[in-house]
Amino acid sequence: MPEQDPRLQDLLQDLSLDDGPGPAQPLRPEEARQQVIAALDAVLPAQTLATPAPRRRAWWAVAAAALVFIALPAGAALWSYVRAPRPPPELRPPAPTEAEALTPPPQVPAPQTATVAAPTPTAEARARPARRAARRRPRRTNRPRPAPPAAPSAEQLLNTASRLSGEQQWAAAARAYEALIEAHPGHRATYVARISAGALYLDHLNAPGSAARAYRAALAQRSTGPLHAAARWGLARAYRAQGDQARESKVLRTLLQNHPEALQVRQAKLRLQAIEGSP
Numbered sequence: 001m002p003e004q005d006p007r008l009q010d011l012l013q014d015l016s017l018d019d020g021p022g023p024a025q026p027l028r029p030e031e032a033r034q035q036v037i038a039a040l041d042a043v044l045p046a047q048t049l050a051t052p053a054p055r056r057r058a059w060w061a062v063a064a065a066a067l068v069f070i071a072l073p074a075g076a077a078l079w080s081y082v083r084a085p086r087p088p089p090e091l092r093p094p095a096p097t098e099a100e101a102l103t104p105p106p107q108v109p110a111p112q113t114a115t116v117a118a119p120t121p122t123a124e125a126r127a128r129p130a131r132r133a134a135r136r137r138p139r140r141t142n143r144p145r146p147a148p149p150a151a152p153s154a155e156q157l158l159n160t161a162s163r164l165s166g167e168q169q170w171a172a173a174a175r176a177y178e179a180l181i182e183a184h185p186g187h188r189a190t191y192v193a194r195i196s197a198g199a200l201y202l203d204h205l206n207a208p209g210s211a212a213r214a215y216r217a218a219l220a221q222r223s224t225g226p227l228h229a230a231a232r233w234g235l236a237r238a239y240r241a242q243g244d245q246a247r248e249s250k251v252l253r254t255l256l257q258n259h260p261e262a263l264q265v266r267q268a269k270l271r272l273q274a275i276e277g278s279p
Contacts, residue, residue: 155189157180157189157193164176165196194218195218195227197214198218201214202241208238212238212242228258229262232254232264236248236255249275252275256269
């Protein structure tokens with residue numbers, strides 16, 4: 001193997017990279033020019049530099065120096081890239097086979113919780129609510145209960161209805177008479193209440209039908225009475241208001257026959273003559 005020229009070794013030592021890793025640092029223009037001159041001095045003899053050489057040989061020397069100058073930093077950069085650590089390759093799980101894809105995943109059983117039975121209440125615990133309820137119950141006393149208010153008497157109801165009638169509260173007075181009749185149907189005050197209610201229905205409330213029912217009930221309650229003549233005269237007027245002359249004539253004849261001395265006799269005769277046309 002031929003020995004290298006000592007001048008070439010010195011040139012390579014001068015053109016060596018820095019000691020740090022990675023790509024070489026760029027040279028300043030003056031340093032680059034000096035390194036090119038040093039490379040030419042090492043390759044070409046001294047007399048060659050003094051005597052002009054052919055252009056072809058000078059061009060070859062310049063190209064060789066430039067190649068050395070460019071190749072050294074490129075080689076350093078390549079070596080730095082080769083030495084740089086690379087990330088480990090990504091490990092991917094193998095693709096499942098067709099049988100594994102069709103096989104369902106295993107079923108994991110759900111954890112079972114132990115059921116704890118509720119404690120059975122003892123006899124003492126069951127008896128406590130009953131004792132508490134017994135303590136809450138009010139104690140019975142032997143005090144007599146207050147008697148309910150007594151219902152108004154027939155006389156009280158008759159006085160109330162008479163007062164309302166005197167105040168010209170006709171409907172309220174009629175209701176008071178009906179309340180007396182319902183509460184005390186067999187009382188003697190009921191006889192008066194029926195005749196008074198008939199008068200209210202006929203003269204003030206324009207209800208001849210209700211008036212006729214009230215008069216008939218009063219006459220049916222007693223066979224004789226001090227107000228029978230007034231009840232028959234009112235019943236005749238109620239039939240007249242209803243346009244029933246046949247019943248009116250019959251009631252007027254009964255009035256004249258049974259009560260010849262009554263105050264309504266003269267009016268009854270006049271009405272009967274008007275109906276029958278007799279003198």
